[in-house]
Amino acid sequence: MAEREHTGLYQTAEEWLTWDKNPKTSELVKQMVSEKNKEELKKCFGARMEFGTAGLRAAMGPGVSQMNDLTIIQTTQGFCRYLEKNIGNLKERGVVIGYDARAHPTSAGSSKRFAKLAATAFISQGVPVYLFSSITPTPFVPYAVIHLNLCAGIMVTASHNPKQDNGYKVYWENGAQIIPPHDTGIAQSIEENLEPWPQAWDDSLIDGSSLLKDPLQSINEDYFSDLQKHCFHRDINKSTKLKFVHTSVHGVGHVSVQSAFQAFGFNPPLAVPEQKDPDPEFPTVKYPNPEEGKGVLKLSFALAKKEGAQIILANDPDADRLAVAERQESGEWKVFSGNELGSLLGWWIFTCWKEQNPDPSAVKNVYMLASTVSSKILRAIALHEGFHFEETLTGFKWMGNRAKELIDQGKTVLFAFEEAIGYMCCPFVLDKDGVSAAVIAAEMASYLATKNLTLSQQLNAIFKKYGYHISRNSYFLCYDQTTIKNLFDNLRNYDGDSCYPKLCGKFQVTGVRDLTTGFDNNQPDNKAVSLKLL
Structure with missing residues (x-):
């Protein structure tokens, strides 16, 4: 079993090396392979980052489990294809892309670099891109989606996460973050578009392109005008x-x-x-x-x-x-x-x-x-x-x-x-x-x-x-799954089987909603009802 796992890691790493044109990340992977560093290979290639309703967020570094040039290209290719299938006038309206100031010298990754590669993917397919020419607050991206009537928005940021992290936050054409079923649809589309397109690494493609627009000045003016x-x-x-x-x-x-x-x-x-x-x-x-x-x-x-x-x-x-x-x-x-x-x-x-x-x-x-x-x-x-x-x-x-x-x-x-x-x-x-x-x-x-x-x-x-x-x-932070399970089992059986705590200190607990199990004691049948958009 372990041997098959290791073989799979090496195969994934080798495939990675055929696609990755970032010299720093590819060199790091080559070193892992030559040294047969199974722990590092598992960390970088054990599982692909999951694309969810918050988009992507992970440490910057090589491999499918981290944020880097190649995973940004793959993610954007999948997102582009998903938009093409679901929004008919994508090539007329376009998308907006913003980024923060994060950078990771070890892997040559940065929010600006990731944003430019994302713009390259869309422009290579004939999609107009409104790419901010400088760092911008995250709220300016959803503002631009609505204000410019665009199909989607991408913000490259890890918000308040530690310095080694980065993220890829996605907004739909309504100006709000994506919700199901878009998350699973985009994730599937990413898996179907992993091989970089012919022009994926040629970010000079966007320089001087008529499809590239800079919304920085106009969005700044209009945002503060609306704010007034x-x-x-x-x-x-x-x-x-x-x-x-x-x-x-x-x-x-x-x-x-x-x-x-x-x-x-x-x-x-x-x-x-x-x-x-x-x-x-x-x-x-x-x-x-x-x-x-x-x-x-x-x-x-x-x-x-x-x-x-x-x-x-x-x-x-x-x-x-x-x-x-x-x-x-x-x-x-x-x-x-x-x-x-x-x-x-x-x-x-x-x-x-x-x-x-x-x-x-x-x-x-x-x-x-x-x-x-x-x-x-x-x-x-x-x-x-x-x-x-x-x-x-x-x-x-x-x-x-x-x-x-x-x-x-x-x-x-x-x-x-x-x-x-x-x-x-x-x-x-x-x-x-x-x-x-x-x-x-x-x-x-x-x-x-x-x-x-x-x-x-x-x-x-x-x-x-x-x-x-x-x-x-x-x-508090806990990474042990057994401990986490025991903590919640104790809460859910605190005063007997399937009986949540009745007191919090000296105060009576009047309501418990546990959406993980579907319990809500404020409902007649103790079953949690769906909240808005559930």
Whole structure:
């Protein structure tokens, strides 16, 4: 059995070497084969990356299990063929491709290189490509899909993952991330198109091609023009005495957040100098993820203390997430959880909408969304204020697609969020958007300051009015499948066979939904019902 496995690995590696024209990755594979390094061969060729609703995400390096030039070519060829089968006017409308600043010297892989190879695959088949000429925030790609009426979008990014990772995120023609059955259809199409097309490696093909367009300037102008429509308190913004610190955590968000502040009439936020420029090494942080909280914000705290700033805004490296911290009277910093910031933004956006729409009947057409693992505060606000709240499965792919359905039905979707610091504050982007969220959070804080209120005080006021919604989200890492199985078996049989815990500390557990087993004790038959888009 082991011998057959090793033979299969060598065969896969040999096939790889006939196709791979990247000298660094091919040399690494040749070395593995010559040294008969079975462990490395298994790591690189044991299993192909799975293409799912989040596209691809893996470490950069050689082999079918990692992100590299060849797997990008294969993935794009499969995606191109799938689009040809499912969207008839692909060659008239085209696709958009964006990328972040990630790079991996060992394998010569980079987001820009991957994006250019993806563009080459489409252009070789006569498909127009809108390829951003420079790094861009992830939200600009789904914005471009809708704004330019394109067939699809690709963003090459690993978001807040460790520096060795990269990813390939796919949007459908509706501007939302793909959902089933597109994921399985694309995965099958990739398997059917593994051999590189004749011009796959010739990325000079796109230079000077009439099919290649650069949307950078126009999308920047139009995005911020559309964003201005969500500014409700320009006079306050111009006169606010609040100071803001912003960090892009070595990612792509600095320039865009500065532009967003300008669009809203703010003075620019103070940028953390050590983190404002893109750097794929992320030298000042252990993990480039502002969801980690105070550990990622140390330099922000220091700058805010020096400059007397009250609010810190932090984007992840591809600028689709936002974290916010506020200096308290004690001098300590409160880093808001994703659920807490979702509560504040939901309240603020509805408050602004209500000011603009005094007709009481208008609220019946308004919707807000949240994922099933997020706080239910929006449901409480909706019940009190009269608008609609819907819960979706986990991930913005579900909220984005559901939002598009509602918009197409003539509904007004004001806001959507997930507890992992992701916020959709403007429906012209059907995904989480840390750029718009940053400036809208700044406007909210500035408005509250005119009422002598802090964000923390307003959060307590929301809880007092609509009910306290408290959460404590965290995680730990476990790679042992037996341990994982035992943990969940213990939970599912905590108070006897097939009996979940009745208490959480001293508090009674009123509801358990376990979608893995299909259990939901809030349903008459204890069977979980399908959420939207399930």
